[in-house]
Amino acid sequence: MDKLIISGGLPLNGEIRISGAKNSALPILAATLLADAPVVISNVPHLHDVTTMIELLGSIGADIIIHELMSIEIDPRAVHNFFAPYELVKTMRASILVLGPLLTKYGKAKVSLPGGCNIGARPVDIHLAGMRQLGAEISIDGGYIYAESKGRLHGAEIVMDLVTVTGTENLIMAAVLADGRTVLKNAAREPEVTDLANFLNSLGAKITGAGTDTIVIDGVSSLGGGQYKVMPDRIEAGTYLTAAAMTRGRIKIKDVMPQTMDAILYHLRETGAMIKVGENWIELDMHGQRPHAVNVRTFPYPAFPTDMQAQFLAMNCVADGVGMITETIFENRFMHVQELQRLGANIKLQGNTAISEGVPMLTGAQVMATDLRASAGLVLAGLVSAGETTVDRIYHIDRGYECIEEKFSQLGAKIRREGRKIAG
Numbered sequence: 001m002d003k004l005i006i007s008g009g010l011p012l013n014g015e016i017r018i019s020g021a022k023n024s025a026l027p028i029l030a031a032t033l034l035a036d037a038p039v040v041i042s043n044v045p046h047l048h049d050v051t052t053m054i055e056l057l058g059s060i061g062a063d064i065i066i067h068e069l070m071s072i073e074i075d076p077r078a079v080h081n082f083f084a085p086y087e088l089v090k091t092m093r094a095s096i097l098v099l100g101p102l103l104t105k106y107g108k109a110k111v112s113l114p115g116g117c118n119i120g121a122r123p124v125d126i127h128l129a130g131m132r133q134l135g136a137e138i139s140i141d142g143g144y145i146y147a148e149s150k151g152r153l154h155g156a157e158i159v160m161d162l163v164t165v166t167g168t169e170n171l172i173m174a175a176v177l178a179d180g181r182t183v184l185k186n187a188a189r190e191p192e193v194t195d196l197a198n199f200l201n202s203l204g205a206k207i208t209g210a211g212t213d214t215i216v217i218d219g220v221s222s223l224g225g226g227q228y229k230v231m232p233d234r235i236e237a238g239t240y241l242t243a244a245a246m247t248r249g250r251i252k253i254k255d256v257m258p259q260t261m262d263a264i265l266y267h268l269r270e271t272g273a274m275i276k277v278g279e280n281w282i283e284l285d286m287h288g289q290r291p292h293a294v295n296v297r298t299f300p301y302p303a304f305p306t307d308m309q310a311q312f313l314a315m316n317c318v319a320d321g322v323g324m325i326t327e328t329i330f331e332n333r334f335m336h337v338q339e340l341q342r343l344g345a346n347i348k349l350q351g352n353t354a355i356s357e358g359v360p361m362l363t364g365a366q367v368m369a370t371d372l373r374a375s376a377g378l379v380l381a382g383l384v385s386a387g388e389t390t391v392d393r394i395y396h397i398d399r400g401y402e403c404i405e406e407k408f409s410q411l412g413a414k415i416r417r418e419g420r421k422i423a424g
């Protein structure tokens, strides 16, 4: 199994390009099933989750061509198999995103229930309740969701019980080809939801209000083909900026959308980082200073993202002072705490809050990645650990970070992979 081996202690310095957003690419790839003509998606990150989505679309019957630089052409016209098997869904929860498109376009779908995952129970009840309101008949049997609609789905006013990102995306996709108007209330405002809506509108959908908590979808009878470029990954961008802050470094990241990163940049400035922002780049400079610890509470967008929590906790472990990180989205997203403690971090867990008192430097050790963002937190911790840190089970990282060791090396870190890379 792959490992990353990091010799810590060097400040990051240099310039890198940020990849396309995983959490945007996955729903957009699923949404290509709605089209009636070929669609070309560019800036798709080369990640294991993307490969899984491509495999799923292929097994459903879509014709797929991968062009240079991960631009992907999908022709959904041959779709004939409305099935997402457990084997794929269990490796990637976002597979649930094919449910909305298959149901609304073909009138039926059989999709495995995702089940629990490392960071919490993560049910899909809100996806299913919304689809029922759009007129679908849904039953669950043997671990599978069976969804059916007699004729077209119909528009409805749906108030979602809590803010769910993929739930909002699944319901937008289901409503796009429904008969009449759908209004989604308490919708997720994440930029990736807006990116999906922009993509669908470029194919002829009529969606307004994406980026707010009320999204209106006027159903159309069909969607055409087209081309679309996936937005930059704000979590990948935030991860590298945090790494630079905790190593007392100076970096510039390019091909980003700074306006999607307000909460992250706000808290990075609180650490003492000097941050300059251009139209599509961000520069962070610590002027060699140790970061101050910060207090952060995760919440749906535009507040601080849960996907940046582990990285900020790693930073607080070497920051000056005491910091508190409160997780409100997932119930079990602190598995990195024990691993950080193996590196000498001083953290106490109180309910859903991690309280840490920073030490000047951690000490290298063997640690194990438990989920995608937790693994990123451990890599960051390795960068500020004396001696060598080995992060094991990094297949989690390959699900969400493109070329992570290459990018960190480019920034001057001493990091290498042992084993065979499985991404893509």
Ligand code: UD1
Pocket: 022, 023, 026, 093, 094, 120, 121, 122, 123, 124, 125, 126, 127, 128, 162, 163, 164, 165, 166, 167, 192, 305, 306, 307, 329, 330, 331
């Ligand atoms: C998405 C992101 C993930 C991020 C998360 C929160 C993708 C592919 N993944 O995941 O990286 O960590 O948003 O920003 O975009 N919930 C229910 N019932 C539902 C749906 C969700 O109870 O039907 C709960 C979940 O258990 C969780 C909370 O709602 O506690 C938010 O989850 P949600 O926004 O749905 O996360 P995902 O869309 O799965």
